[in-house]
Amino acid sequence: MSETKKGYARPLDLKHGRVDLTHGSGGRAMVQLIAEVFARHLGNDYLAQGNDGAVLPAPVLAGKPARLVMSTDSHVVSPLFFPGGDIGSLAVHGTLNDVAMMGATPLYLTAGFILEEGFALADLSRIVASMAQAAREAGVSVVAGDTKVVERGKGDGVFITTAGAGVLPEGLELGGARARPGDAVIVSGSMGDHGVAIMSQRENLCFDAPIVSDSAALHGLVAAMLATRAGLRCLRDPTRGGLAATLNEIAVQSGVGMMLQEQAIPVKPVVAAACELLGLDPLCVANEGKLIAICAGADAARLVSAMRAHPLARDAAVIGEVIADSRHFVQLTTAFGGRRIVEWLAGDQLPRIC
Amino acid sequence: MRYIDEFRDGALARILAGKIARAVEPGRGYSFMEFCGGHTHAISRYGLADLLPPALRLIHGPGCPVCVLPIGRVDLAIALALKQNVILCTYGDTLRVPASEGLSLMKARSRGADIRMVYSTLDALQIARDHPQREVVFFAIGFETTTPPTALAIQQAEREQLANFSVLCCHVLTPAAMRTILDAPAAGEGGAVALDGFIGPAHVSTVIGTRPYEFVAADYRKPVVIAGFEPLDVMQAILMLVRQVNDGRAAVENEFSRAVSREGNLKAQQRMAEVFELRREFEWRGLGVVPDSALKLREAYAAFDAERRFELAYRSVPDNPACECAAILRGARRPQDCRIFGTACTPEFPVGSCMVSSEGACAAHYSYGRHRDVH
Numbered sequence: 074m075s076e077t078k079k080g081y082a083r084p085l086d087l088k089h090g091r092v093d094l095t096h097g098s099g100g101r102a103m104v105q106l107i108a109e110v111f112a113r114h115l116g117n118d119y120l121a122q123g124n125d126g127a128v129l130p131a132p133v134l135a136g137k138p139a140r141l142v143m144s145t146d147s148h149v150v151s152p153l154f155f156p157g158g159d160i161g162s163l164a165v166h167g168t169l170n171d172v173a174m175m176g177a178t179p180l181y182l183t184a185g186f187i188l189e190e191g192f193a194l195a196d197l198s199r200i201v202a203s204m205a206q207a208a209r210e211a212g213v214s215v216v217a218g219d220t221k222v223v224e225r226g227k228g229d230g231v232f233i234t235t236a237g238a239g240v241l242p243e244g245l246e247l248g249g250a251r252a253r254p255g256d257a258v259i260v261s262g263s264m265g266d267h268g269v270a271i272m273s274q275r276e277n278l279c280f281d282a283p284i285v286s287d288s289a290a291l292h293g294l295v296a297a298m299l300a301t302r303a304g305l306r307c308l309r310d311p312t313r314g315g316l317a318a319t320l321n322e323i324a325v326q327s328g329v330g331m332m333l334q335e336q337a338i339p340v341k342p343v344v345a346a347a348c349e350l351l352g353l354d355p356l357c358v359a360n361e362g363k364l365i366a367i368c369a370g371a372d373a374a375r376l377v378s379a380m381r382a383h384p385l386a387r388d389a390a391v392i393g394e395v396i397a398d399s400r401h402f403v404q405l406t407t408a409f410g411g412r413r414i415v416e417w418l419a420g421d422q423l424p425r426i427c
Numbered sequence: 428m429r430y431i432d433e434f435r436d437g438a439l440a441r442i443l444a445g446k447i448a449r450a451v452e453p454g455r456g457y458s459f460m461e462f463c464g465g466h467t468h469a470i471s472r473y474g475l476a477d478l479l480p481p482a483l484r485l486i487h488g489p490g491c492p493v494c495v496l497p498i499g500r501v502d503l504a505i506a507l508a509l510k511q512n513v514i515l516c517t518y519g520d521t522l523r524v525p526a527s528e529g530l531s532l533m534k535a536r537s538r539g540a541d542i543r544m545v546y547s548t549l550d551a552l553q554i555a556r557d558h559p560q561r562e563v564v565f566f567a568i569g570f571e572t573t574t575p576p577t578a579l580a581i582q583q584a585e586r587e588q589l590a591n592f593s594v595l596c597c598h599v600l601t602p603a604a605m606r607t608i609l610d611a612p613a614a615g616e617g618g619a620v621a622l623d624g625f626i627g628p629a630h631v632s633t634v635i636g637t638r639p640y641e642f643v644a645a646d647y648r649k650p651v652v653i654a655g656f657e658p659l660d661v662m663q664a665i666l667m668l669v670r671q672v673n674d675g676r677a678a679v680e681n682e683f684s685r686a687v688s689r690e691g692n693l694k695a696q697q698r699m700a701e702v703f704e705l706r707r708e709f710e711w712r713g714l715g716v717v718p719d720s721a722l723k724l725r726e727a728y729a730a731f732d733a734e735r736r737f738e739l740a741y742r743s744v745p746d747n748p749a750c751e752c753a754a755i756l757r758g759a760r761r762p763q764d765c766r767i768f769g770t771a772c773t774p775e776f777p778v779g780s781c782m783v784s785s786e787g788a789c790a791a792h793y794s795y796g797r798h799r800d801v802h
Binding site: 276336349352400402404406407408409410411412413414416419 | 431435436437440441444471472473474475476477478519523546658773774775793794795796797798
């Protein structure tokens with residue numbers, strides 16, 4: 074007589090297995106996926122409790138009550154793996170950076186996965202491991218999660234939504250409506266690396282030196298910037314829509330204009346070259362490891378030199394200034410000598426034909 | 428970027444700007460049309476207006492491929508994609524051109540049409556190979572620059588006997604458009620300015636050479652300077668045009684000699700001639716019906732002609748009456764003269780085709796130059 078092993082389940086085939094609908098149906102298969110993929114990489118005391126939510130301590134900073142900052146971001150990227158990262162690390166960095174741009178120290182993340190039936194478990198495992206590593210490096214824990222599976226053809230492999238929470242000391246106020254004429258506009262490094270890395274993968278463009286995404290967690294850099302006590306007004310990470318969209322947003326929110334110097338804006342030669350080929354404007358291309366700072370003009374030089382001491386902002390530069398302009402134009406003096414507007418992008422960038 | 432940055436050098440630009448300012452004769456105005464959208468883009472993108480003397484006026488011409496595409500042609504492509512269930516492939520900007528019933532190819536896609544952006548005709552061929560059970564139509568638009576790749580794709584499809592591949596040909600010809608502008612009775616009337624010369628096409632001229640423009644100088648006594656698409660190219664061409672006007676000369680000169688010869692690319696011309704023949708007439712947005720101004724597939728390649736394969740009948744559709752694109756494409760009006768510029772018509776919601784591509788006069792002015800408008 075055969076004896077059934079108690080609680081035994083054949084381990085997931087992480088080499089050749091694929092996501093199927095049972096992995097999202099709430100039964101044993103789902104529990105197994107959570108245990109062998111998610112908990113294996115992301116496991117911590119909060120997740121181990123296995124409750125519907127995580128109980129977190131009230132925020133305190135240096136012994137004083139602090140404020141809570143929350144943000145959320147959904148990640149859909151094709152290809153899922155790209156030079157310099159993957160959707161897993163991106164889902165961690167993207168949300169942490171949104172929290173960090175408020176000046177907060179990120180502490181916790183949650184992650185929701187929408188998986189497509191047929192998605193390779195090996196790829197999923199690789200993505201979750203990459204998330205775990207990114208979270209570890211950033212010093213945050215993933216404290217809650219969720220998994221859903223959609224039928225084949227109704228997803229694009231995997232979509233990841235992360236939410237992040239962090240703590241912000243009393244008295245620190247950063248925001249898009251705080252820019253004033255005379256303030257300096259600062260970027261932490263070269264523009265367009267992430268978007269061009271993705272596009273060149275999509276279009277199968279090969280360059281002598283591969284273009285690598287700049288995906289990175291920026292809260293360490295933000296902490297170093299805050300330590301200078303420079304008059305910071307606003308921090309933003311120029312993701313979708315790039316520098317152009319972010320500065321236009323701030324100009325509208327603050328009711329000001331901006332005047333930029335094209336020559337001061339760092340763009341890597343290989344990124345500039347790829348943009349020429351693909352018909353893109355690097356100022357409208359996404360970044361995932363860069364920030365824009367608006368800061369009191371008098372403090373700008375001091376802030377930039379502190380930024381340059383940080384490994385994620387070696388190429389930090391003042392690229393322009395905030396000006397009074399009732400039309401809220403972001404203008405640019407071109408390297409050629411003329412002036413133009415830096416406009417929001419209308420929809421996706423599409424290549425010109427001529 | 429070597430070989431590109433040299434043509435965007437600010438110090439050289441200032442030297443050329445000084446030369447142009449000194450060459451301009453006091454009390455005299457100079458109006459030059461840059462035919463190509465590529466030039467319009469460069470002029471706007473680099474802020475050239477700030478480097479030129481006020482006596483010099485640049486008029487944006489019709490050489491923007493998506494701008495001159497009439498609504499009826501986009502309607503044909505949309506009908507193919509929505510009703511005939513084909514995979515429709517085309518170049519980037521074309522996706523946003525406004526068509527009838529508030530549609531565009533982009534909007535048709537959200538209604539379920541299978542429309543794909545390609546960088547090259549070779550991509551369209553590959554899609555046809557990958558989907559042998561589907562009809563794949565390449566919506567071919569553009570001037571002589573994009574025509575040879577379409578010809579090559581059709582010949583390749585014939586060699587491979589790709590029976591599911593065809594082309595909706597909307598290729599148009601530059602010299603015919605220039606002649607239409609020169610013949611336009613409106614020139615000199617109704618706010619339109621008489622042209623003093625042309626900044627001639629860059630990429631088009633690499634294919635057709637400079638010879639096809641000689642009639643402009645010989646018959647119409649207007650100077651033409653073929654120029655590259657970089658901002659220093661444009662500045663140099665302007666200086667050459669000013670000098671011709673001052674000397675009372677009208678000649679075809681070639682600033683873009685690093686890529687353009689008098690005869691052009693003979694191989695490319697041969698492929699075009701093998702596959703295409705002149706259409707008797709073709710409707711342009713802005714210019715109206717222009718005789719002998721566009722191409723269609725020769726009888727020998729009829730099997731690859733989407734118009735014949737799907738028995739498409741062209742129907743002319745009038746532009747939105749508030750839209751001034753037609754006058755703007757002829758150089759008779761400026762974008763900021765249009766009542767709906769920047770209000771009802773913006774790059775997000777283009778009413779007219781000139782607001783679609785950043786090489787369209789309206790989109791270029793909106794995106795790069797509207798800070799100069801004083802209200």
